[in-house]
Amino acid sequence: MTKEEIKDEIIQAVETVRRRNPMVGSITNTVTINFVANAQLAVGGSAAMVYLPDEGEFLAKAGGATYINVGTLLPIYEETLPLVAKVLHETGKPWVLDPVAIGVGSLRTQLLQRFKEYKPSVIRGNASEIIALAGLWELDGGTAVSKVRGVDSTDSVHAAKAAAVSLAKWTGGAVAVSGETDLVTDGSLMAFSYGGSGLMPKITGTGCSLGGVVAVYATVASPFIAALTATAVYNLAGKRAEKQVNGTGSFQMRFLDELYQATAEEIANNPFEIEEV
Amino acid sequence: MTKEEIKDEIIQAVETVRRRNPMVGSITNTVTINFVANAQLAVGGSAAMVYLPDEGEFLAKAGGATYINVGTLLPIYEETLPLVAKVLHETGKPWVLDPVAIGVGSLRTQLLQRFKEYKPSVIRGNASEIIALAGLWELDGGTAVSKVRGVDSTDSVHAAKAAAVSLAKWTGGAVAVSGETDLVTDGSLMAFSYGGSGLMPKITGTGCSLGGVVAVYATVASPFIAALTATAVYNLAGKRAEKQVNGTGSFQMRFLDELYQATAEEIANNPFEIEEV
Amino acid sequence: MTKEEIKDEIIQAVETVRRRNPMVGSITNTVTINFVANAQLAVGGSAAMVYLPDEGEFLAKAGGATYINVGTLLPIYEETLPLVAKVLHETGKPWVLDPVAIGVGSLRTQLLQRFKEYKPSVIRGNASEIIALAGLWELDGGTAVSKVRGVDSTDSVHAAKAAAVSLAKWTGGAVAVSGETDLVTDGSLMAFSYGGSGLMPKITGTGCSLGGVVAVYATVASPFIAALTATAVYNLAGKRAEKQVNGTGSFQMRFLDELYQATAEEIANNPFEIEEV
Numbered sequence: 001m002t003k004e005e006i007k008d009e010i011i012q013a014v015e016t017v018r019r020r021n022p023m024v025g026s027i028t029n030t031v032t033i034n035f036v037a038n039a040q041l042a043v044g045g046s047a048a049m050v051y052l053p054d055e056g057e058f059l060a061k062a063g064g065a066t067y068i069n070v071g072t073l074l075p076i077y078e079e080t081l082p083l084v085a086k087v088l089h090e091t092g093k094p095w096v097l098d099p100v101a102i103g104v105g106s107l108r109t110q111l112l113q114r115f116k117e118y119k120p121s122v123i124r125g126n127a128s129e130i131i132a133l134a135g136l137w138e139l140d141g142g143t144a145v146s147k148v149r150g151v152d153s154t155d156s157v158h159a160a161k162a163a164a165v166s167l168a169k170w171t172g173g174a175v176a177v178s179g180e181t182d183l184v185t186d187g188s189l190m191a192f193s194y195g196g197s198g199l200m201p202k203i204t205g206t207g208c209s210l211g212g213v214v215a216v217y218a219t220v221a222s223p224f225i226a227a228l229t230a231t232a233v234y235n236l237a238g239k240r241a242e243k244q245v246n247g248t249g250s251f252q253m254r255f256l257d258e259l260y261q262a263t264a265e266e267i268a269n270n271p272f273e274i275e276e277v
Numbered sequence: 278m279t280k281e282e283i284k285d286e287i288i289q290a291v292e293t294v295r296r297r298n299p300m301v302g303s304i305t306n307t308v309t310i311n312f313v314a315n316a317q318l319a320v321g322g323s324a325a326m327v328y329l330p331d332e333g334e335f336l337a338k339a340g341g342a343t344y345i346n347v348g349t350l351l352p353i354y355e356e357t358l359p360l361v362a363k364v365l366h367e368t369g370k371p372w373v374l375d376p377v378a379i380g381v382g383s384l385r386t387q388l389l390q391r392f393k394e395y396k397p398s399v400i401r402g403n404a405s406e407i408i409a410l411a412g413l414w415e416l417d418g419g420t421a422v423s424k425v426r427g428v429d430s431t432d433s434v435h436a437a438k439a440a441a442v443s444l445a446k447w448t449g450g451a452v453a454v455s456g457e458t459d460l461v462t463d464g465s466l467m468a469f470s471y472g473g474s475g476l477m478p479k480i481t482g483t484g485c486s487l488g489g490v491v492a493v494y495a496t497v498a499s500p501f502i503a504a505l506t507a508t509a510v511y512n513l514a515g516k517r518a519e520k521q522v523n524g525t526g527s528f529q530m531r532f533l534d535e536l537y538q539a540t541a542e543e544i545a546n547n548p549f550e551i552e553e554v
Numbered sequence: 555m556t557k558e559e560i561k562d563e564i565i566q567a568v569e570t571v572r573r574r575n576p577m578v579g580s581i582t583n584t585v586t587i588n589f590v591a592n593a594q595l596a597v598g599g600s601a602a603m604v605y606l607p608d609e610g611e612f613l614a615k616a617g618g619a620t621y622i623n624v625g626t627l628l629p630i631y632e633e634t635l636p637l638v639a640k641v642l643h644e645t646g647k648p649w650v651l652d653p654v655a656i657g658v659g660s661l662r663t664q665l666l667q668r669f670k671e672y673k674p675s676v677i678r679g680n681a682s683e684i685i686a687l688a689g690l691w692e693l694d695g696g697t698a699v700s701k702v703r704g705v706d707s708t709d710s711v712h713a714a715k716a717a718a719v720s721l722a723k724w725t726g727g728a729v730a731v732s733g734e735t736d737l738v739t740d741g742s743l744m745a746f747s748y749g750g751s752g753l754m755p756k757i758t759g760t761g762c763s764l765g766g767v768v769a770v771y772a773t774v775a776s777p778f779i780a781a782l783t784a785t786a787v788y789n790l791a792g793k794r795a796e797k798q799v800n801g802t803g804s805f806q807m808r809f810l811d812e813l814y815q816a817t818a819e820e821i822a823n824n825p826f827e828i829e830e831v
Binding site: 300302307310311314315318319323324325326327328329331332335336339340351352353529530531532533534535536537538 | 583584585586588589625626627628629655658659660661662703704705706756757758759799800801802803804806807
């Protein structure tokens with residue numbers, strides 16, 4: 001794909017979502033669940049969140065895509081998450097995995113291990129999470145020990161390149177690594193998306209809600225385009241919001257406004273570069 | 278009741294709440310729980326949320342009214358919700374039911390079925406939810422199959438008229454159907470409330486928090502007046518907030534400001550019409 | 555300590571946190587969990603929230619301090635909270651307890667009773683909560699019956715003096731009582747911190763997030779200084795935010811902005827008085 005072809009597909013994805021208002025089910029953490037839903041709505045999606053196994057299965061089948069974020073695990077997730085991931089895999093429905101805080105606790109490790117076979121369409125995380133997941137799945141570029149610090153990365157996006165490529169090759173989908181410059185790859189093409197704001201890591205949920213928005217675009221676009229489109233609108237909204245605010249409270253509010261206002265053309269024209277892997 | 282009598286009761290409800298700061302317990306979903314609490318506080322109530330059975334029972338008895346929203350069910354709800362609803366029914370305390378996402382999952386169906394005997398004072402939902410609940414309870418105007426899409430309605434408020442009336446007749450309370458024009462009925466009188474904003478469905482929680490605010494007014498007014506007062510302040514706040522914002526983030530913020538600022542007179546004067554059923 | 559020495563330590567605490575970005579684990583209620591995280595981030599900390607026992611243990615050991623808020627208890631808390639508090643006590647890590655809604659439900663009572671032996675470094679609550687906790691722990695100044703109304707206080711800060719002192723003496727840490735004028739004591743020194751806003755109790759989570767921010771400062775300062783620093787920045791941010799807003803929605807946003815912007819000097823210079831107990 002050329003850069004122009006990619007831009008056309010981004011425009012297509014943004015406009016189709018706004019027209020169709022696709023429903024996306026999410027199983028996500030309680031810290032940022034409201035922000036995830038509001039971000040999904042701001043870009044034109046419809047959001048539904050659940051915890052119970054049969055409800056997750058229902059949404060997996062009824063929705064256009066599903067977002068799974070392992071942030072604040074509850075005991076019931078032991079049943080819910082493998083079931084939902086299995087259903088998604090078997091029905092060929094796109095789903096996005098956010099391996100938040102990988103390395104913290106045994107259930108998280110066990111669940112993330114199971115997901116290897118259910119091949120998420122898009123994996124979205126910070127550099128340390130992506131490296132740790134590749135390590136857990138015994139793929140190239142991963143390391144055995146997670147360097148995640150709580151929910152924060154201690155690695156640079158550049159350091160996660162090999163892990164991102166090997167994860168994308170394994171799943172046949174795409175991987176998005178969030179950081180100062182964001183990386184999106186489908187295993188053969190690698191895109192670098194620019195913009196954003198230093199305030200983004202200063203509010204909780206920019207990463208989680210990005211994953212939720214990737215799922216919205218995944219209802220109408222390929223994993224690679226969905227991940228790149230969501231990353232682009234986040235970089236655009238972050239850059240714009242930053243200029244108009246006095247702190248993190250107003251940044252969060254303005255960021256949602258910018259997600260809501262961004263046009264398809266503007267999102268497609270947010271700076272990015274591509275290279276062959 | 279005449280329109281003037283209704284307006285007087287609305288003014289009474291708003292002012293009494295602001296003076297008494299009534300405590301309302303809620304068992305509600307994790308997506309919008311913060312917004313529900315802040316909306317309840319903005320209109321003058323005091324908010325307390327719980328999950329466990331004996332805590333729900335405690336609040337049911339201690340609070341002036343209770344709000345039950347079946348949004349993101351947890352396993353413990355199987356014990357908590359029937360117990361709390363039973364206590365509310367037996368003690369004659371007002372309670373508001375929000376049958377979010379009716380049709381999704383077996384526990385939700387089972388719980389909503391149980392609530393028929395505990396007769397919620399107010400049922401608040403979108404058109405599809407109200408029609409589906411009437412169907413589940415085998416009342417006139419309902420349909421056997423839920424047309425709820427995730428948390429969204431696919432029916433018009435007008436289509437839910439018969440279901441709303443039969444639900445209100447069954448409970449002896451009131452039913453509020455949210456949509457472009459909102460409908461509130463006690464089974465004999467039907468009110469249509471105007472205003473609001475196209476941005477309201479673009480943020481998560483306007484429906485849930487409306488239910489929470491109905492519960493606040495239900496501590497001091499009849500189910501019908503409580504539902505109409507809450508609907509009126511929502512329509513007023515939505516209409517006003519829309520004019521001052523650039524997107525969904527600022528709308529959410531401004532909407533709470535408008536809930537907080539609205540005077541009793543302004544709420545009573547928000548346009549509505551009444552007709553006999 | 556003189557007032558000047560205290561100011562120096564406040565400046566030290568604020569600046570060290572901003573430089574080190576300390577990680578704080580929290581187990582807290584779902585109502586205000588987002589606000590807690592954003593407040594912790596706004597003052598320079600890193601926030602991670604969990605529910606499961608081994609995850610709580612992991613964060614207790616990995617983080618610089620831990621925040622435990624018993625707001626919306628889940629069944630798993632029966633295992634998680636005593637384990638985490640025990641680990642914190644045994645490893646000598648600072649932790650902050652927020653005894654929200656003490657008196658509501660049996661699990662809450664049982665957990666709060668257990669915490670007596672694990673001696674939280676800082677206890678943060680409203681006057682009624684502090685009095686009720688001293689009562690539950692059979693310390694001077696406490697009463698047998700909680701006068702907490704849902705999550706609200708029915709007592710004045712002044713009335714909680716004796717309870718605060720005896721709790722601080724028992725734990726060897728500090729106690730912060732939130733109200734119109736806030737009280738912070740380590741059992742021998744008592745500080746009164748001024749400022750804040752009448753809008754603070756009109757939004758949910760100012761108390762919870764204050765507890766979360768105390769934990770952030772407790773990673774680098776003594777319990778007394780941590781509690782006083784957090785209380786000072788809250789009073790400063792509240793006072794400043796109030797002047798620029800039209801209601802509770804914009805207050806919440808502006809309050810986070812002010813937390814983010816406040817300088818170490820400004821926080822240290824927020825009015826307070828000290829006296830010997």
